[in-house]
Amino acid sequence: MKYFVLLFTISAFTLIPIVNVRASSNRYWTGYYFYNYTGSAPWGVKANIFTEWLEMPMKSWAAEWVSVVLEYYPDMLWIQTGYRQFYTWIIFPIVYWRFYYEIVDGNPRQYNEFLSPIPLVDHTYTYAIWHDSDQNRWRFAILEGWTWHKLGWLTVEYETVVDLQAFVETITTQTNIGGSHFSQIAYYNESAPLNWRLWNQHDPHALSPYSLDDDELDYEFYAYGGYL
Amino acid sequence: MQMRSKSFLRTLVVLIVLFVIASLLFDLKEYSNTSEPADFYGTSKEVSLEEMANVANKFNLSIYLPSELPDNFELTTIYLKDGPFIAIVVYSAEGNKDYKTAELGIQITPSDSPPTYNELVSIANESEYKMALEINDWPVLIDERKFITTNEDFKKKYGDYTLLMKFWIEGMRYNIGAPTLNVATAIQLVENMSLLIL
Secondary structure, three states, X not given: OHHXXXXXXXXXXXXXXXHHHHHOOOOEEEEEEEOOOOOOOOOEEEEEEEOOOOEOOOOEEEEEEEEEEEXXXXXXXXXXXXXXXXXXXXXXXXXXXXXXXXXXXXXXXXXXXXXXXXXXXXXXXXXXXXXXXOOOEEEEEEEEOOEEEEEEEEEOOOOOOOEEEEEEXXXXXXXXXXXXXXXXXXXXXXXXXXXXXXXXXXXXXOOOOOEEEOOOOOOOEEEEOOOO | OHHHHHHHHHHHHHHHHHHHHHHHHHHHHHHOOOOOOOOHHHHOEEEOHHHHHHHHHHOOOOOEEEOOXXXXXXXXXXXXXXXXXXXXXXXXXXXXXXXXXXXXXXXXXXXXXXXXXXXXXXXXXXXXXXXXXXXXXXXXXXXXXXXXXXXXXXXXXXXXXXXXXXXXXXXXXXXXXXXXXXXXXXXXXXXXXXXXXO
C-alpha cells in the first residue's frame, strides 16, 4: 500500500503537465485559401506536401492537408486529405505519422486514418480530392511521384463547393512548423490539360507566431514559426 | 525482503497498466478531435452593404436580401470574399456580429445549376422535418431540424439544431440559418426578399 501511494503520487505529478497541454489546446492555421475565381468554386484541389518531423509538445498533433470546403454557413462542411503527425505517450514517448481523409457533409463525420502505408519523413506526397462525374461521388488520391499509395471513391452527400484550402494546422503554438512546404497547389478543371490548373492567386493566412514565405508563387509556400 | 520486492513489482505493474489505459483514454478523447479547415473569418473582409453591392455589380451578380425583418433584427455586418464570391450577411437583435452565433445569417454564393422544385420534393421526402416549396417561382428547401456538426459556439448557444432554408434566385444560392425563427416567419422572410439596388 505504501509503495502504491508513493508511486501513484510520483506518476500523477508526471501526468499533470500532459493533461494541461490538452486543456490549453486550440487551432492555428497557416497556409493559403483559394482566391480570385469568378463563378462557383472549382470542385477539386491538390497539392504536393513535404512530410516534416515537426517539433511539438507531448500529447499533441499537427496536420498538413488540402480541403474542399462544401459550406461555411450555418455549419462548416468539408472534404479533406493529408497527413497528421502525433506525439504521444504510451509507457514511453512515440512519434508517428498517418495518411488520412475526412468527410464532414452533415452526416456523421467520416474520419479514416490509414495504418498502411505510412508517410515517410522527408518525402513529398501528392494529395488530391476531386469530383467524379456522378453527383455524389468524389475521388481522393495520395501518391508519390508515379506511385499510387491510396486511390479511392468517396460518397459525399452534398452538392455544392464554396472554397478550397491548403493549410498546416496545429493545436498549440508550441509546435514548430518550420520546413513545412506546399507546392504545385492546383484546382480541378475538367477542361484543363490533365484536369488540373495551378492556383494563379491566393489569400494567405498566418497568425503569430506563425508566418508564411509566399512572396514568389501563388501555388507554393513555406511555413515557419512556433517553438517548444 | 523478497516479499517486499514482490509487492513493489506488483504495484509497479498495476500502475503501468493503469497509466497505459489512462493514456489511451486521453488519446481517444484528444484524437477524436480531428483536423478541420480554417473558418470564413480568415478569408473574408467586413464590408458595408454598398461595398458588397459594388462587388456583386463587378461580377454581374444579382443579390436579393430581405426587405422586412422579424423580431427586431437589424443588419449588423457583412463578411465578404470577392473571389470565389461568398457573402455571409449577419442579422441580430443583440448587436451580435459573429456569424457563428447571430440569430439570423444568410450565406450567398454563386450556383451553376439550381435544382428544380421536383428535385427538392424528392429530397424533402427523405425526412419529416424537410419541406419543398416554391416562393415567387424560386425553389426553396426548408429543413426545420438541421443538425449542426461542427459549429461549437452555435451549439453552446442554441443547441444541436437550427432552422435552415436553402433557395436559389437568378444564379445565386442562399442559405438562411435561423435558430430562433419558426417556419412560418422564415417563409415570410423569403417572400420578402428583394433585389439589392443601391
